[in-house]
Amino acid sequence: MTLSPLDTGWLREETSRLLDFGRAFPHPRGGAAWLRTDGTPDLDAPRHTWITARMAHVYSVATLLDVPGAGPLADAALAGLTGVLHDRRHGGWHSSVTSDDVPAGDKTGYDHAFVVLAAASGTLARRPGAEALLTEALDTLVGRFWEPGPAMFADRWDSGWQRLDDYRGLNANMHAVEAMLAAFDATGRPDCLERALAITERTAGLGRQHGWRLPEHFDARWTPRLDHHRDRPDDPFQPYGATVGHALEWSRLILPLEATLGTAAPDWLLPAAEALFARAVADGWAVDGAPGFVYTTDWDGTPVVRQRMHWVAAEAIAAAAALHTRTGDATYAQWYDTWSTYVRAHVLDLRNGSWWHELDPGNRPADATWSGKPDLYHAVQATLIPRAPLTPGLAAACAIGAVR
Template structure:
């Protein structure tokens, strides 16, 4: 019997090669003024798209991991991106981080999504020993807890204006999902288990919502956290707030729940594994080859019918992560088989063998497209997909690599 791919030294070597190639592709992302550019299909900066906090923070995270892995050239890129978070993207007047800079006037929106990535970036930068990272971590944690964390509900609000005087009534799961990831990393770096408690509360809410909707996760809510299931029906392909159930997020939650279970170290009153398995099974049943062609559709309606049929690179990246994480958790060869199947798919269609990185969007026939995403903005999802098979369930990426636990 052939050993599962994650156990094969040759496959692990291939994953390391893929990770290094991604770091090479992104080498032109730093801005001379601090921050990280959006990249095009060839890895060239797209200045007209501005400098975004979420891309900059993800870049700090990825290249901090690259530095911890001993990949030359990673530290300068991480430092350049970090300078964007401590410099031009930071709001010295009102605190927190602007959504983006230029061209034209800055977008002063203060979004939980971006701030969650700032916290994640700071934890990775601290683990990598970058100057200025501890102060960034302190401020990111304080801003999230004072401005975004709603302790009554055990969830984060979504968006403020620049002055933190008006909170948008919209509430969203996407930002809370990335906050769970950041909470896990913050707990590892700081040793403060209160971050795990916040991750637990968010995750329990999501599990309850998914269970009530046949394991399809409602993404959008009003100010009282009542689901808005029909939001954006008229613009279903929205980058951050699409209508319906987002297949990739169910897969991402499946993985995160298993990381949380391992980090908590005790079963408690929640069946984390059971929920992870249900979310995975529903996402695969609804999303994989749902319209006759291989690949995961972007979204479905509440009966599981495909709505946006484009194949996003981040969805297959999260499918790979979920499958290998479930395999780590259970040893069930069915998950290893899915993992191998989806790497074969990604290798055939998603990896750009000519220009590098991964095509960020394919159409329903698996041809490169740009109806939702243009270019190849950043490396975050693809890079993590290459590392998850090489790491334990806990601790999180930067801490595990710093501890020498990368296979």
């Protein structure tokens, strides 16, 4: 990505602004507190493994960028993963714990993928205990969730690893690809790269079969369930229909996989990334008369949930930047400029900090799906990916000084 000095400067300033906003996340009982709109921690809300892991990842990367005070914050998040959120009896990680440290929820592939990502970034940042955490997290994710037949990760076990749910989901596998790439950077284990490619190959096949609108929900045999949650279309983790932001996120993730594979990369990777991007833009961007991406569409591209989620705009920026880095096509630079302008105009909260996590179809702050601003992961990465190479991943690139 060729950026003007002014734009590069804005990205750096926004990285710093976001990291400043999240500094109050450590919960006094361990893990990451849910942050309110103004950045204050809600100490009565549950502490989630996925939020804690994302904070560990973000502040480990910040440590590698020499951000003052980032190291202790990364360590606090990692301590939550080795402490209160870790299931010492059965192994693995609780989905969440209550304000009184009572475990809640099942064991999910989504959560465990983020623990791998956090541990890999912590390892590359040389944070205490991160390497041992990565070993355990990889062993658990692969040992409990990997299904060799379909070459995909299962989605959900009960807390004692006794019953595997029949539901299968693409979202957990998307984040597992990111986690496998980070783990490869941290360990050099070839099986991590092999799994990332296998998952991506199945996903690209699904895209071709469905006009590049990716099915998200499946049964135990990996048969798509296209009507899943039709009655709950705005579910925060399993919404009905095609999720526009996930097509953009897959587009962005395919490119570092291709770059890491090098000469061994199959030739379908780049066309798949471009097709997913094109479909997401055609279906999702400003299709209802206002700027912004709709959240989900039906299988013919008709918008279903028209709320604007901050993470979708973040992934759009990252995907456009990555595709421009890969291809040099000026169209991607133009999209990057369009969406950066949109974020600055509508998504940034310059009074309270961070990005509004949700806007209504008129681009006004809303909380129909998400309350507060608990998540720095998408926004911070959107400020870093345009400044980074396609490979290695963000933490490894920061470790070698390759992020501009």
